[in-house]
Amino acid sequence: MQDLHSRLGAMRRPRLLVRAARIGASEYRRRPHLARLLGEPCPPQHGAALLQLMELEEMLDDGRQRRAADYSAAQHVELLAAIIGEARSLQVAARPSTGASA
Known part of the structure; x- marks a missing residue:
């Protein structure tokens, strides 16, 4: 099974969707958006939320490709924005804290 970073890096979506999602990600608020989506x-952990969002997005992208x-x-952009927001939060959480040394 691929790790989250590999799966994110392997995602290929139309530029317009990604561009709109990046704009939407700037307004991403975890609790209300995840509750709605x-x-x-x-979920308390960003990785768990990210996996759920990616599963939903894959189904939605399948519908896009089939022209369902x-x-x-709009829902696709919202899901992609949430994925970007969660990935950013996961990246920040994974960084080692740089505490001041005495």
């Missing part, structure tokens, strides 16, 4: 309280009638570009 996942339909449940937000129920595909929503």
Whole structure:
């Protein structure tokens, strides 16, 4: 199984979707967005939330590629923005803290 960073790096989506998602990610707020997207309280860990979001996004992207009638570009952008937001939070959480040494 690929790790999260590999899976994120392997994602290929249309530039317009990604550009819109990056703009949306600047307004990303974890609790309200995850509650709306996942339909449940937000997972405490960024990795768990990211996996759930990526699974939903893969299904939505499949609908985009099939040109499904129920595909929503707005929902796709919202999911991608949440993925970007969670990935950024995961990256920040993974950084070693640089405490002041005495």
